[in-house]
Amino acid sequence: MKIGLVGLPSTGKTTFFQLLTESVSPNGKGRTDANIGTAEVPDDKIDYVASVYKPEQIINATIEVIDVQGLQPADSNGKSSSAHFLEAVRQVDALVHVVRAFEDDSVYHIEGDIDPLRDIEIVNLELLFADLAVIENRIERIEATKKVAKEHLEELELIKRCKECLENGDLLYSMDLNDEERKILRTYNFLTERPLILLINMDEDQFLEDNYKDKEKVLAYAKDKGIPLVNVSAKIELEISELEEEDYNIFMEDLGIEKPGINRLAEAAYDLLGLVSFITAGPRIVKAWPIRRNTTAKEAGGKIHSDIERGFIRAEVAKFEDFKKYGSMQELKEHGLVKLEGKDAIIEDGDIINFRFNV
Ligand SMILES: Nc1nc2c(ncn2[C@@H]2O[C@H](COP(=O)(O)OP(=O)(O)OP(=O)(O)O)[C@@H](O)[C@H]2O)c(=O)[nH]1
Ligand SMILES: [Mg+2]
CATH class of the missing domain: 3.10.20.30 (Beta-grasp domain)
Structure with missing residues (x-):
């Protein structure tokens, strides 16, 4: 499984990436290239089976995580410069939008203040613009040929409908399409067709109190759209992940973090994508195998x-x-x-x- 972390600048994507992948130094500053890493999916069942078999090797399921640079909101003419960064996450199974809830005056916010719902909508718009650009290019290319080939007519009609959907401000996953149409669209890897998870990045106090600015609005939005929400406090969890186990457990408890962020994200992603795991077990290897339900x-x-x-x-x-x-x-x-x-x-x-x- 592959997931892509997206969001506005400085929302904690790379912090969360480091937490998930336990990678200490992602590529450079992540300014141009995407960070790519592997997260191990924690699994109580594998742990138990391994405790019985005591194999030489335990292989958990993994998730490939791609972390891209923060998206710059489009200017007032609708010109956006994010499309380039988004290419790196076109092939993922799910997008994870890292939304900033944490309050910290020392961390710059591109919009100036904390407003999670506004940010969710800005990022949706960036994804939408990136898809629209792909569609417009394709329409131009097809129509530039003197006589449009027959097999392209159907495609052309379909992507024009997609264009209309996006121009109305709706994401492509909301379109009512049949299997044949979905198949045609598959080659485009549209971003707004990807399953989405909202990851709310909170500070320590917010996490303890289970509250942040406009939480009710965000919950209502997510419920209405059927989008799963996952709460984390990425920075603090990253800091304590470097502690020895005993201290780590004490801090996790003090902070009210019952399960590490990776557990909650993996659960949400498995659920959203309809995945389960089966296990193979022997004296050499105990291994989890993710499959579709x-x-x-x-x-x-x-x-x-x-x-x-x-x-x-x-x-x-x-x-x-x-x-x-x-x-x-x-x-x-x-x-x-x-x-x-x-x-x-x-x-x-x-x-x-x-x-x-x-x-
Ligand atoms: N106070 C506080 N700061 C945080 C939290 N999460 C991240 N930060 C800080 O926010 C800054 C940006 O974090 P990054 O993880 O680099 O953010 P990013 O989303 O990868 O940023 P870009 O890649 O530039 O878009 C860093 O200084 C982090 O330490 C948090 O939960 N609380
Ligand atoms: Mg980053």
């Missing part, structure tokens, strides 16, 4: 290796809750709790699977 046993095998999908015979599936209750595969087998599933069985989150295949 409703993936079949055979397809799940294909995630590991195409040979497993091709030569699929059966999947031995144990439910995580049963494993936790009995504490070993041997016990589970004796209680008849390891099921032999066929190719069409639906895999659920936490299933511990051993594939039988033959190639």
